[in-house]
Amino acid sequence: MSHAPQLKVNATYMRGGTSKGVFFNLTDLPKSAQQAGEARDRLLLRVIGSPDPYQKHTDGMGGATSSTSKTVILSKSQQPNHDVDYLFGQVSIDKPFIDWSGNCGNLTAAVGSFAISNGLVDPDRIPDNGVAVVRIWQANIQKTIIAHVPMTNGDVQETGDFELDGVTFPAAEVKVEFMDPADADASMFPTGNLVDELDVPGLGKLKATMINAGIPTIFLNAEDLKYTGTELQEAINNSAEALTQFELIRAHGAVKMGLIDTIDEAANRQHTPKVAFVAPPADYVSSSGKSISSNEIDLNVRALSMGKLHHAMMGTAAVAIATASTIPGTLVNIAAGGGDRESVVFGHPSGTLKVGAETILQNNNWVAKKVSMSRSARVLMEGKVRVPFDDE
Known part of the structure; x- marks a missing residue:
């Protein structure tokens, strides 16, 4: 009995804050996974290695914790005055389920870096040296986030001496601003009460x-x-x-x-x-x-x-x-x-x-x-993730 070979998909494994996840450029995904739906979820579940009844993620890129079972899809922004659209998927470890209902604030720190390195930000907005201001549209919650990404000689500066509790080694500081973070269409306190x-x-x-x-x-x-x-x-x-x-x-x-x-x-x-x-x-x-x-x-x-x-x-x-x-x-x-x-x-x-x-x-x-708040981020690995996936 013959089986189809594994699919090879361009991907970057990144740490952002105290989390890490698999980052994709939307256009690098198989056609069937470039829009929300069953095919996208099936692909990303298999990338992470879920569902895993052993809760180890041995056969995937996930780390079997909520902090390490994450996926990110980025694309040039469709929103005025924004650089990149950021979609986050929290992958369940032991269930065939991806939750698209919220953001990951930690991985936000890595979004600007990926966007710059992958050509999603207009070069005119990126200084050779200094700080690049990346305007992020958080698609899950429809909010703006601003990431201040340090640059050195035209490249994202990842190394540094900024220490973040929960992360073992120091790195470059990335300042992140969450603009109007409450739901604009509803009360910040849904019940109307502070307590x-x-x-x-x-x-x-x-x-x-x-x-x-x-x-x-x-x-x-x-x-x-x-x-x-x-x-x-x-x-x-x-x-x-x-x-x-x-x-x-x-x-x-x-x-x-x-x-x-x-x-x-x-x-x-x-x-x-x-x-x-x-x-x-x-x-x-x-x-x-x-x-x-x-x-x-x-x-x-x-x-x-x-x-x-x-x-x-x-x-x-x-x-x-x-x-x-x-x-x-x-x-x-x-x-x-x-x-x-x-x-x-x-x-x-x-x-x-x-x-x-x-x-x-x-x-x-x-x-x-x-x-x-201040976080840090860096690329852990980049290349192609291989995944058994039927694109039909």
Whole structure:
């Protein structure tokens, strides 16, 4: 019995922030995968190695974690005053499913680099030396992101001494600005409240700040969940009971935020919303063994992605943290000490991160104008990914 040979597709394997994924130029994909649909999902699932009941991604490019099971498709922008269109797919590890409902803030840091290196940005906008300002249209959430990409002698500068907790080695700093990160067609707080009571079976009524900025996120108080806010991955991910409870919280929160109609629909929307818990600053030792002192941070935050506690912090969740921290009365703001502020430094399992936000109260509704943070990115490998794929 004969079998078709593997397909060869131009691809770049990149790290962006504390995530990594497989990047594609839209025009390099097979014709059938150049538009949304079953063929595209089938191709990208096979590239990553999903679904994998062993949850190892041995037969694909994925890393069997939410941070490393990611795909990105880029193209010249169809939007005025933008350089590149950025489409992100979060690939499920053990299910035949790709979630296209949200952005990856970490991989955003790599989008500008890829766009410049692959001819997606007008050469007139790229300095030989200095900083290239890449205008990104985030197609999943219909938002503008600005990446400030360092350039040296006409090439993207990837090496440097900028250190990012959650990433082992230093690299060049990439400043990222998320413009108007909240949903313009809906309230930043979908329920209209800065704090709600979320009634979850078996857990009772939990205080929750539910916000749509960067990515829909549900913030809870660590104390209400009997946590300290200083937990590392094993404290949550090694407990089936804890993971089940967090998924139940996520599902009920998604319904209350109007993202889904019924609890059962949550299984098909794994990427959003995110669930995070906050606590006032406290000393802890990070996953790398680094001691974090309470006087270094404004608060502690732990967040779950794709059903597991994240090893650092998702970039989009950091946008939500930054936004909520500047709005007096949210659980994030209260954990950080309350009051007016323009930025916070928060502790996460791998260390700390500083984020800033500009928010204003407009017609009794909070509006986020911009969120900024620094990340880093670099190419890990480029060439052709080989994948068994029937293009018919």
